[in-house]
Amino acid sequence: MTESATSARQLPRGRHGLPREQVVASQRERILIAMAEAMVQNGYVGTSVAAILKRAGVSRETFYEQFRSKEACFEAAYERAVQNLLGRIADAAGDADDPAPEPDGMARIDRIFAAYLQHLVDDPASARLFLVEVYAVGSAALTRRAQLQELFVGLIADVLGAGTDDQRFACQTLAAAISAMVTGRIAADDPEGLLALRVPLLNLVRRGGKLYGDALLPATDAVRGR
Structure with missing residues (x-):
């Protein structure tokens, strides 16, 4: 089975010293998995950005840094x-x-x-x-x-x-x-x-x-x- 957004590897809390590229890649992967999972329940039309953020564990600012919509x-x-x-x-x-x-x-x-x-x-x-x-x-x-x-x-x-x-x-x-x-x-x-x-x-x-x-x-x- 593929991993879910909640089980995808989370970044360490606090100061972790990880490269910016690794941080962005981890956030992006969680967002993309969360997008698919959220639509299972509500479909594309019924899935809000807020629902994706909740599943992915990222901020709205982080979302819009990577995706325009x-x-x-x-x-x-x-x-x-x-x-x-x-x-x-x-x-x-x-x-x-x-x-x-x-x-x-x-x-x-x-x-x-x-x-x-x-x-x-x-x-x-x-x-x-x-x-x-x-x-x-x-x-x-x-x-x-x-x-x-x-x-x-x-x-x-x-x-x-x-x-x-x-x-x-x-x-x-x-x-x-x-x-x-x-x-x-x-x-x-x-x-x-x-x-x-x-x-x-x-x-x-x-x-x-x-x-x-x-x-x-x-x-x-x-x-x-x-």
């Missing part, structure tokens, strides 16, 4: 959540320089789906932030969300060997379907339902075969639940 804070919290998610997926996809033999397309997509879904379960506040609350913020946030989805499409397309426009489009529809399904389960606070998506999604990809890309061989075994 609540929307700017959301944008930064969104980027933090995105980078954490992308890092988790990249680790699961495997390092291109890894000397170990590369698994087949289905094995890699299994690892990616599993990491993606598990990350949403492990960090539900951030998941809600970039999957649900983003719609209440504005066009800039929605544009960034669309860019994130295209990154996910690109990763799926690369792993599955999508070499044609039709295969790329199939990967886009797959990513859109996944986004819609996980968003519904995040909104419903249904972590078990999130994890349960993995096997049917993998079986869908398996049955699609070369619809999604040339890396999928007809002989690929059916995916079984773990």
Whole structure:
């Protein structure tokens, strides 16, 4: 599980002699975590700067030294959540320089789906932030969300060997379907339902075969639940 704003490392009280950069970074991290946590209860519209400050344990002056507005804070919290998610997926996809033999397309997509879904379960506040609350913020946030989805499409397309426009489009529809399904389960606070998506999604990809890309061989075994 990811840490909360209250459990994030607090700075020592009084004169601590820490560099200004470290102080600012610690405050910023607590604010961004607090932003995501506060929205779980009240949504973006219902979350006040005061609620964020209370959770983060920082002053209003400190907040506005780093963010010009609540929307700017959301944008930064969104980027933090995105980078954490992308890092988790990249680790699961495997390092291109890894000397170990590369698994087949289905094995890699299994690892990616599993990491993606598990990350949403492990960090539900951030998941809600970039999957649900983003719609209440504005066009800039929605544009960034669309860019994130295209990154996910690109990763799926690369792993599955999508070499044609039709295969790329199939990967886009797959990513859109996944986004819609996980968003519904995040909104419903249904972590078990999130994890349960993995096997049917993998079986869908398996049955699609070369619809999604040339890396999928007809002989690929059916995916079984773990």
